[in-house]
Amino acid sequence: MTSAPKLDRLDFRILAQLQRNGRITNVDLADAVGLSPSPCLSRVKRLEKAGYITGYGAHVALAKLGETLTVFTEVTLKDHRTGDFSRFEQRARNVPEIVECHLVSGGYDYLIKFITRNVSQYQELIEIDPRQRFRDREIFQLHRAEIADREAVRPDRDPVRGSRLTP
DSSP: OOOOOOOOOOHHHHHHHHOOTTTOOHHHHHHHHHHOOOHHHHHHHHHHTTTSSSEEEEEEHHHHHHHOEEEEEEEEEEEOOOHHHHHHHHHHTTTTTEEEEEEEOOOSSSSEEEEEESSSHHHHHHHTTTOSSSOTTTTTTEEEEESSSSSOOOOOOOOHHHHOOOO
16 A cells, blocks of 8 residues: 655645635646646646645535525534444435535534525425435434524635645
8 A cells, every 4th residue: 555645845835825726727737836847747646646636616606596595504423323324424425415414413413515406406305304314313413503694604715725635
């Protein structure tokens, strides 16, 4: 098993630029980080191969697609065996309305972000899901659900550059 390469300042600059604009051309990226195009492309390929870059995507304006409802839900597992966590996470992966699911410490086990068309769809999913994709009262219980009024901080912020990860 090969170890991940150690990152330097140029690697962090490349990651920050790509996080801001995944469609940037290699020439523009090289210019932005102070490299010539060939070594810049080599670094990007190395970062991809090492798993630091896991993909490229688009930010979609959900509001343009129609009304949506964002719900944050706190969930607690009834038991805390490894198998229960695995089973819950597998179920959560299979629910397209779950866009984020975080294992947390504190008063509950998971914080889940759902995006649904409306309250009825959320309730059906949680309470009376006929396909049993997610609801399994044998392994978890809902603590609380909060409906988001609006997004206060954009998710497309630049955590690589904004954090203190850069050497």
